Amino acid sequence: MELKKYLSKKEQKKLNKKNMPKWTNVMLAKLEHDLFFNKSWIYERKLDGERCLAFKHGKTVRLRSRNNKSLNTSYPEIQKAISSISYNNIIVDGEVVAFDDNVTSFSKLQPRMHVGSKDKAIATGIHVYYYIFDILYFDKFDVTKLSLLTRKNILKKALKFKDPLRYSTHRINNTKQYFNQACKKGWEGLMVKKIDSIYVHKRSSDWKKFKCVKEQELVVGGYTEPQGERQSFGALLVGYYKNGKLKYAGKVGTGYTQETLKMLGKKLRDLKINKNPFDSDEPKLKNGNFVKPKLVVEVGFTEWTKDNKLRHPRYLGLRRDKDAKKVKQEK
Numbered sequence: 001m002e003l004k005k006y007l008s009k010k011e012q013k014k015l016n017k018k019n020m021p022k023w024t025n026v027m028l029a030k031l032e033h034d035l036f037f038n039k040s041w042i043y044e045r046k047l048d049g050e051r052c053l054a055f056k057h058g059k060t061v062r063l064r065s066r067n068n069k070s071l072n073t074s075y076p077e078i079q080k081a082i083s084s085i086s087y088n089n090i091i092v093d094g095e096v097v098a099f100d101d102n103v104t105s106f107s108k109l110q111p112r113m114h115v116g117s118k119d120k121a122i123a124t125g126i127h128v129y130y131y132i133f134d135i136l137y138f139d140k141f142d143v144t145k146l147s148l149l150t151r152k153n154i155l156k157k158a159l160k161f162k163d164p165l166r167y168s169t170h171r172i173n174n175t176k177q178y179f180n181q182a183c184k185k186g187w188e189g190l191m192v193k194k195i196d197s198i199y200v201h202k203r204s205s206d207w208k209k210f211k212c213v214k215e216q217e218l219v220v221g222g223y224t225e226p227q228g229e230r231q232s233f234g235a236l237l238v239g240y241y242k243n244g245k246l247k248y249a250g251k252v253g254t255g256y257t258q259e260t261l262k263m264l265g266k267k268l269r270d271l272k273i274n275k276n277p278f279d280s281d282e283p284k285l286k287n288g289n290f291v292k293p294k295l296v297v298e299v300g301f302t303e304w305t306k307d308n309k310l311r312h313p314r315y316l317g318l319r320r321d322k323d324a325k326k327v328k329q330e331k
Helices: 076-083 105-114 116-124 148-158 175-186 258-270
Strands: 028-031 043-048 049-055 059-065 090-097 129-138 165-167 189-194 204-212 213-222 236-242 243-251 288-290 298-300 314-319
Touching: 028 116, 028 189, 043 175, 043 204, 049 076, 049 129, 059 076, 076 116, 076 165, 105 213, 105 314, 129 148, 213 243, 236 298, 258 314, 288 314
Parallel strands: 028 204, 129 165
Antiparallel strands: 043 189, 049 059, 049 090, 090 129, 189 204, 213 236, 213 288, 213 298, 236 243, 298 314
């Protein structure tokens, strides 16, 4: 595929010929509270998985999380699929997911994320798929200054999509109906992107997310002791950062498997401290412990209360791709 053949002269001028970088920051979306449906934007399914950049340089393939951690061990079949791409130099952006019935599930993906070897990853029996929605580098060119739709067209021509590689489709028409269908199907929501947007390596209002369900990344600042038959710990004490201070958001006591309790319990004990890391007298605990605020978890809930506490929270999974200090309240 000769890239310039598929571009106008105006688009060709936006190509940047350069050596392929070893790393690049991902483009991130802003949460949108006011739904809008406009033909200047494309609408994609919002996937509940792990963000992944794939770098192919010659025969070498590197899968990296959004905070530049290696994902090769967790997803060897995706590494192998990327290695079969016929082009030597390419960078694509997407999301690795696992399905629970027809819905992507971050919880279902957890056993694949926290393994020590490729053999153990495959032995979990959990099938994963890489939904690719953007391309950043092709052949000898940085293509991030091209428009979004142009990049997606290049992506479709450059790759042969066969499981576990999947193309992330989009809609421009009937988007309100698409959002309503997404919520009825139990999807997390939709990603909404400006058709002519370039790829910037930071959070941008040119990409937005509409959520059907309420989920929030939160920082673990402590835990309560287990009661009854519960082992390892009772509930996680979680919060978010505001003006550099960790604000307490409540306890998360449901959503754990026995394996999760054991895995998290060990991590919590290793991070145990005496001082309350939260910026308040809360939580007032009789049987609790505090930890260094380093772990980030995904939590589902029904709503925020007036005093900024979670209502009916449930644990969804442990995140490894988010810096705790960057966790803010999405309200």
